[in-house]
Amino acid sequence: MKELVIDASVILKWYLPDEEFAPKALNILHRHVSGEIALCAPTILPYEILNALLVAERRGRVNEEVTQNAFNAFLDLEINFLNPFIDYPDIISPARSFNRSVYDASYLAVAEKSNFDFVTGDKRLYNAVRKKLKWVKWIGQMNA
Numbered sequence: 001m002k003e004l005v006i007d008a009s010v011i012l013k014w015y016l017p018d019e020e021f022a023p024k025a026l027n028i029l030h031r032h033v034s035g036e037i038a039l040c041a042p043t044i045l046p047y048e049i050l051n052a053l054l055v056a057e058r059r060g061r062v063n064e065e066v067t068q069n070a071f072n073a074f075l076d077l078e079i080n081f082l083n084p085f086i087d088y089p090d091i092i093s094p095a096r097s098f099n100r101s102v103y104d105a106s107y108l109a110v111a112e113k114s115n116f117d118f119v120t121g122d123k124r125l126y127n128a129v130r131k132k133l134k135w136v137k138w139i140g141q142m143n144a
Helices: 008-015 022-033 045-058 064-075 089-097 102-114 123-129
Strands: 002-006 037-042 080-082 117-120 136-138
Touching: 002 102, 008 022, 008 045, 008 064, 008 117, 022 037, 037 102, 045 064, 080 102, 089 102, 102 117, 123 136
Parallel strands: 002 037, 002 117, 037 080, 117 136
Antiparallel strands: none
16 A cells, blocks of 8 residues: 655645645545555644644634534544654754754655655645655645
């Protein structure tokens, strides 16, 4: 089974349908639920998801019920959470090299260490690394 690392920018497209490329992100979700692929992410992902849903709620994009239901659905997905902080130099190096946050670099570290492709909906992250890290894919390029 193929494994992919995904970040919060992809997952939030599942729960915030006004997001660009939501159908492409939902395709990844359907492939995971059907057992075609397995999803992996660093252990920070649940915090990022819950925070982003709360921000969306505060901005009136979703209500409390949507936040709660979306987060519970996310937790039920059996995403494999990997701890990138065991070898923190694996995070600092790409953060420095690509001038990215430690949060972004944690996804890069998990993907590189696991030898999995990494799919992101963060165009700035993708643009920062795409020339050197061919295993980083932008959601806009994925098949719907």
